[in-house]
Amino acid sequence: MTTTTIAQRLRHVEASSTLALASKAKALLQAGKPVLDFTAGEPDFPTPQPVKVAAVQAIEQNRTKYTPVAGIAELRQAVADNLNRRLGTKYGAAEVMVSCGAKHSLYNALQVICDPGDEVIILAPYWVSYPPLVRLADAEPVFVETREADGFQPDPAAVRRAITSKTKAIILNSPSNPTGAVIEESRLKELAAVVKGARSDDSLFIISDEIYDQIVFAPAKPYSIVQADPTLIDQTILVNGVSKTYSMTGWRIGYAAGPKNVIDAMVALQSHSTSNPTSISQYAALEAIRGDQSEVQRMTSEFERRRNALVGGLNNIPGLSCFHPQGAFYGWCNVSGLKQPAEAVAARWLDEALVAVVPGEGFGSAEHVRFSFATSLETIDEGVKRLDKWVKERH
Numbered sequence: 001m002t003t004t005t006i007a008q009r010l011r012h013v014e015a016s017s018t019l020a021l022a023s024k025a026k027a028l029l030q031a032g033k034p035v036l037d038f039t040a041g042e043p044d045f046p047t048p049q050p051v052k053v054a055a056v057q058a059i060e061q062n063r064t065k066y067t068p069v070a071g072i073a074e075l076r077q078a079v080a081d082n083l084n085r086r087l088g089t090k091y092g093a094a095e096v097m098v099s100c101g102a103k104h105s106l107y108n109a110l111q112v113i114c115d116p117g118d119e120v121i122i123l124a125p126y127w128v129s130y131p132p133l134v135r136l137a138d139a140e141p142v143f144v145e146t147r148e149a150d151g152f153q154p155d156p157a158a159v160r161r162a163i164t165s166k167t168k169a170i171i172l173n174s175p176s177n178p179t180g181a182v183i184e185e186s187r188l189k190e191l192a193a194v195v196k197g198a199r200s201d202d203s204l205f206i207i208s209d210e211i212y213d214q215i216v217f218a219p220a221k222p223y224s225i226v227q228a229d230p231t232l233i234d235q236t237i238l239v240n241g242v243s244k245t246y247s248m249t250g251w252r253i254g255y256a257a258g259p260k261n262v263i264d265a266m267v268a269l270q271s272h273s274t275s276n277p278t279s280i281s282q283y284a285a286l287e288a289i290r291g292d293q294s295e296v297q298r299m300t301s302e303f304e305r306r307r308n309a310l311v312g313g314l315n316n317i318p319g320l321s322c323f324h325p326q327g328a329f330y331g332w333c334n335v336s337g338l339k340q341p342a343e344a345v346a347a348r349w350l351d352e353a354l355v356a357v358v359p360g361e362g363f364g365s366a367e368h369v370r371f372s373f374a375t376s377l378e379t380i381d382e383g384v385k386r387l388d389k390w391v392k393e394r395h
Ligand SMILES: Cc1ncc(COP(=O)(O)O)c(C=O)c1O
Pocket: 041, 100, 101, 102, 103, 104, 127, 173, 176, 177, 209, 211, 241, 242, 243, 244, 249, 252, 253, 254
């Protein structure tokens, strides 16, 4: 098939770059090479047992038919209750919709708010899927840099300068993939003031992707824009899900909470695309959200131990400098000291040290690579040793 047969809006959308090196690493592993894989975008723990049991029960009780498009009523209510308890909001079930992963919620949200020519502000470095998701909604991404020296905190003045009459939304992601930065309360308050001051009406949206909000390491605390300024609730589309918090990436359950007219439009869109997310996964997610939360605590403590091992280890290697993440499970490592673009560094590490990382270009930086620490402490220790040796011998 020639490219001319592919629709215009797909021309600039390529398959996720984070997957390319991961699949090369997998191929090498399958060929018997002892590759250490730091590319995972998902927790390496099993889904908690009570969640699995709830799914089995759903099957046995024949909860295997269509559900309402926006999700079963109990799950929408459980999500609303959970957000209200944690964020002090007053969402009702009708202001929540469930979709096939947080990515699908983001897709739905951008599709229903963007018109051709609209602009969407994305803070860089950014999660790889934001620019394509914006372009698929016929809008233009506008990038606002965050600086390493500033802890990758958003600069409210820079955001203000980037807002034009065409700006439809600003995407926030805290904790961030790829940096692990958690936006501080004071910055969120300043950002909230910028959004409030930008227009006399409430036509500027914030899409707040809080998918890693439960994976935060003390003393950092998760904090949401709807806490920074509760009056922004009418302009915020909050996106979250069970994928990362409960190690449920394969179950494909995410959700959005927002103004009812926006949620209704997202439900209408979903009714003509995927319909409801899998019924069985919804019952599993209900158990995850309503049940015992001790596994979440346990996984987060384990991530913190690994964070310390990885970041400490990398920062002892000449030429590497890893940002200290306060949340999520990624080490965002500056490799500019090696005097090669990140893609070249990642390719050489895979070939010469059998260490797989994700180069930063897809996240908006040619100076960084992303390590996932959703892997064992042994892998982290061995990876650090191999890279130390590589830098000393080959570089
Ligand atoms: C920042 C961010 N948002 C959203 C998602 C998507 O989550 P889900 O698997 O629930 O679609 C991811 C997954 O990698 C992510 O890193």
